[in-house]
Amino acid sequence: MAFNILLVDDSATVRAVINKALNLAGVDINELFQAGNGQEALEVLESQWVDLVFCDISMPVMDGEELVDNMNLNGMIESIPVVMVSSAGSEPRVARLKEKGVRDYIQKPFTPEHIREVVDQVMGVIENAD
Amino acid sequence: MQTSTQEKLSKTFLDVVEQLTFMFGEPVPKSEFEADGTVFNRAAMRFSGDVVGELAVAVPEEITADIAANILGLEPEDIESEEMRNDALAEMLNVACGHVIMALAGTDANFKLEAPATSKVDEDTYNKMMLDESYIGFLLDDNPVFLGLTLEN
Numbered sequence: 248m249a250f251n252i253l254l255v256d257d258s259a260t261v262r263a264v265i266n267k268a269l270n271l272a273g274v275d276i277n278e279l280f281q282a283g284n285g286q287e288a289l290e291v292l293e294s295q296w297v298d299l300v301f302c303d304i305s306m307p308v309m310d311g312e313e314l315v316d317n318m319n320l321n322g323m324i325e326s327i328p329v330v331m332v333s334s335a336g337s338e339p340r341v342a343r344l345k346e347k348g349v350r351d352y353i354q355k356p357f358t359p360e361h362i363r364e365v366v367d368q369v370m371g372v373i374e375n376a377d
Numbered sequence: 378m379q380t381s382t383q384e385k386l387s388k389t390f391l392d393v394v395e396q397l398t399f400m401f402g403e404p405v406p407k408s409e410f411e412a413d414g415t416v417f418n419r420a421a422m423r424f425s426g427d428v429v430g431e432l433a434v435a436v437p438e439e440i441t442a443d444i445a446a447n448i449l450g451l452e453p454e455d456i457e458s459e460e461m462r463n464d465a466l467a468e469m470l471n472v473a474c475g476h477v478i479m480a481l482a483g484t485d486a487n488f489k490l491e492a493p494a495t496s497k498v499d500e501d502t503y504n505k506m507m508l509d510e511s512y513i514g515f516l517l518d519d520n521p522v523f524l525g526l527t528l529e530n
Contacts, residue, residue, distance in 0.1 A: 257492065258471070260448060260464040267450050305471075305490045334475025338485045355472045356397040 249277035250370065251296055255288040255314065256303040256332070261355075265301055265332060265362070272363035285309030289317055297327055299370060301353075304333040304340070312340075315347050324348035328369045332357070378511055378526065382481065386526055387513065389480040390434075393473045398447040400518045407507055407514035410521045415439075417498035417523070418463065420470040424478060426488035429530045432474045434466070435498050435506060435523040441466055443518075467493035477526070 252269065254262045262281050269276060280295055282288040286309040291297065304311040311331055318324040324347070331344055334355040341352045350369045353361060366372065378386075387404045395401055418441050421433035436444065442453040445465030449456075456462055470493050478488050498506070506512045512525040 258464055258468050260445070260461065260468045263449055264468075305492070307492055334472040335488065335490045336475070337479060337487060339487055355475070356393065 248370075248372070249275040250298040250366075251278045251280070252276055253280040253282060253288060253291055253295075253297045253300045255282045255285065255300060255306070255311070257283050257306045258303075261303065261332075268357065268359040268362045269366075271359035272366070274363060274366050283308075285311060285314030285317070288314055292318070292323060292327065299366070300327060300329045301332050302329055304331055304335045304344075312344065312347075315344060315349055319347060330365055330369060378513070382526070382528075383513060385480045386477055386524065387515070389476045390473050390524055391515070393476050394469060394517065397469055397472055398444050400444070400447065402515045402517040402522065405514050405516050405521075407512070407523070410507070410514060415521070417503065418466055418495060419498045419502065419523075420463070420467045420493045420495045421525075422467075422470055422474055422493035423491040424474060424488050425491075427486045428478055428482045428488060428528060430526065430528040432470065432477060432527075433512075433523075433525040434470050434473070435502075435525075436466065436517065437520050437522075438497070440518070440520050444469060463495040467495055481528075 254265050256262050280291045282291055284306045302311045328350045330351045331349055332353045336352050351365050353365060391402045416438040417435040418438050419433060419435040421431055423431050441462035442456040445456045445462050446453040448465050474490055478486060506523045511527050512523045515522040
């Protein structure tokens with residue numbers, strides 16, 4: 248199954264690294280969207296079909312936690328899985344984000360294998376394959 | 378800087394850099410660095426929360442393309458723009474910063490990272506990094522690197 252994936256990070260380098268990791272991990276991508284902050288991400292989410300979001304925590308304009316709060320307000324968080332990718336994920340913050348509906352957290356630096364594992368788990372690929 | 382803090386800082390930084398860039402380093406006294414006119418690029422970022430301060434790294438400009446290429450899985454000649462090189466240096470610092478804070482304050486620390494800023498190192502900044510005890514030295518793939526940690530609480 249091919250996914251529409253949204254990458255949200257203010258660093259073009261990080262977006263490129265996640266994209267590369269997804270490709271190396273063999274994740275089937277239908278369409279890849281990119282946003283430099285939470286505000287831009289909301290605009291993509293309101294206009295495009297997105298299956299999965301990879302999102303940084305610390306960003307200018309609107310950070311990752313504010314994006315999650317906004318997705319909660321309009322009910323998107325239940326239908327669009329969000330995975331946070333960051334180095335700023337202390338245990339209390341990760342727990343708080345998961346309480347808000349974030350499906351998983353990936354600590355940087357990460358491997359393609361870890362990305363694959365999270366995608367399979369979050370998108371239910373393993374269950375569907377059985 | 379306390380010895381225990383310096384040891385945690387060194388180990389955490391080198392572990393992150395190795396995983397992220399596949400470059401290997403070792404701590405060295407800054408006195409071993411030669412003043413040979415090497416141009417350095419610096420990235421610095423502030424953090425706040427349970428710990429407040431700044432982390433900065435300065436590397437020779439000539440290895441910034443290698444850092445970017447290794448992070449992105451490309452060849453150094455594919456790294457064409459200064460923006461790509463600076464963005465990669467900033468990302469290396471960003472990742473290191475989160476790990477350094479949790480190494481110093483624990484994985485349950487509450488903290489917020491500001492966006493890193495990059496700049497070229499002028500003579501005054503170079504002299505400050507050489508003299509200031511908050512900066513420690515490394516050789517990263519045989520290249521001199523400065524890492525500075527300032528804690529304000």
